[in-house]
Amino acid sequence: MNIRPSEDTFVFSADALKIDEAGETERIVEGLRAQLRAMRKRGLVLGLSGGIDSSVSVALAVRAVGAKNVFCLFMPENDSDPESLRLGRLVAETFGVAAIVEDIGPTLTAMGCYARRDAFIRELVPDYGPGWASKIVIANALEGEGYNISSLVVQDPEGRQTKLRMPPSVYLGIVAATNMKQRTRKQIEYYHADRLNFAVLGTPNRLEYDQGFFVKNGDGAADVKPIAHLYKSQIYALAAYLGVPEEIRRRPPTTDTYSLAQTQEEFYFSLPYDRMDLCLYGLNIGLSAEEVSRAANLTAAQVERVWADIAAKRKATRYLHLGPQLVQPVEEIAH
Numbered sequence: 001m002n003i004r005p006s007e008d009t010f011v012f013s014a015d016a017l018k019i020d021e022a023g024e025t026e027r028i029v030e031g032l033r034a035q036l037r038a039m040r041k042r043g044l045v046l047g048l049s050g051g052i053d054s055s056v057s058v059a060l061a062v063r064a065v066g067a068k069n070v071f072c073l074f075m076p077e078n079d080s081d082p083e084s085l086r087l088g089r090l091v092a093e094t095f096g097v098a099a100i101v102e103d104i105g106p107t108l109t110a111m112g113c114y115a116r117r118d119a120f121i122r123e124l125v126p127d128y129g130p131g132w133a134s135k136i137v138i139a140n141a142l143e144g145e146g147y148n149i150s151s152l153v154v155q156d157p158e159g160r161q162t163k164l165r166m167p168p169s170v171y172l173g174i175v176a177a178t179n180m181k182q183r184t185r186k187q188i189e190y191y192h193a194d195r196l197n198f199a200v201l202g203t204p205n206r207l208e209y210d211q212g213f214f215v216k217n218g219d220g221a222a223d224v225k226p227i228a229h230l231y232k233s234q235i236y237a238l239a240a241y242l243g244v245p246e247e248i249r250r251r252p253p254t255t256d257t258y259s260l261a262q263t264q265e266e267f268y269f270s271l272p273y274d275r276m277d278l279c280l281y282g283l284n285i286g287l288s289a290e291e292v293s294r295a296a297n298l299t300a301a302q303v304e305r306v307w308a309d310i311a312a313k314r315k316a317t318r319y320l321h322l323g324p325q326l327v328q329p330v331e332e333i334a335h
Helices: 021-039 052-065 081-097 105-111 113-122 168-195 206-211 232-242 246-250 275-283 289-295 300-316
Strands: 044-047 070-074 097-101 133-138 148-156 161-165
Touching: 021 052, 021 232, 044 052, 044 168, 052 070, 052 081, 052 232, 052 246, 070 081, 070 161, 070 168, 081 097, 081 246, 105 113, 105 168, 113 168, 148 168, 206 275, 206 300, 232 246, 232 275, 275 289, 275 300, 289 300
Parallel strands: 044 070, 070 097
Antiparallel strands: 133 148, 148 161
C-alpha cells in the first residue's frame, strides 16, 4: 500500500520498498487461485522471455496451480536476442514447466511488420536495408525541461551508428509496425489458453503498469496480472526468494524488441529501475522532492523532472488502461 509512515523519525531510503517475500508470495498465490476459480480456468499460459518479470511470474504460477498446469511460450522473432531464448529455457527447466517455441518471425514477415518499419526508416536513411540495425531512444528526462524527444539510432553494416531526430510520422510508423510483435505474441498465447482452458497471465511490474510501458491488446492484454502492484525492486527480491536463477537476476532489463540492443532506460524510463522505484514510490506516498533526492542520489530539481515525466506518461497512456468505451452502459452486464 502507498501510505506514508507516520513516525517523526522516518528517513526515506531503499528500505522503504522491502517486503515480506514469503507473505507476499502467499498473498499472490491465493489471489491467483481465487481468480482462476472465478473464471473457471484450470491453469495459466504465459510468454517466457528470460527476463526477471516473466521468470518470477512462472515461479508464482507454479506455486499457485502446480507445474503441470502452467504452459510457457518462447516467441522469438527476427530481431530477438538468442540469449533470451536460452534464458527462457533455463527458467522453464528450473521450475519444471512445459514450454514450446513459437517462432513468430515468419508471421511478422507475412504481415509486413519488418517491411513497413524499414520503409519508415528509409524516409530518414534511404540506404537502410539488409545488414543494418536500429532502435528508438528517448532523451533523458534529467537533462532538461519539457517533452522527451525520441530519436532513431541506426547502425550500418560496418558498425557505424548514427542518431537522427524523427518527425512524428516516422516515429509513429516505426512504433505501429513494431507493435505487431507484441500483438502477435498475445494472439499465440490466447490460442494455447483457449485449447487448454487456461487463463493468460500478464507480467507487467508496477513501473510498467503505472507508466503505460506496454502495447494495448499486445503485452497489455491478459486475464490476470499478479505482479502489477509490485515495484521492480520488489520483483528482484521475490526472484531471489523463489529461486529464479542468479544469471537472470543479474541480467539488466532490456526491451528485446529492436534489432539493436536497447535498455529500458534508453527507450522509456528516466532512470535505472532502482532509482525509478524510489521516485515513483516517493511520489505515491506524498514525500517531498528533497526527501526522495537523498535516497535516489539525485538533486531535488532532478526528482521534480522525473515526477513531471511520470505525470506526462500517466496522462499520455491513460487510454491504454481503458476497455472499449460504450456510448451507453449495458446495465445487464456487470463490470
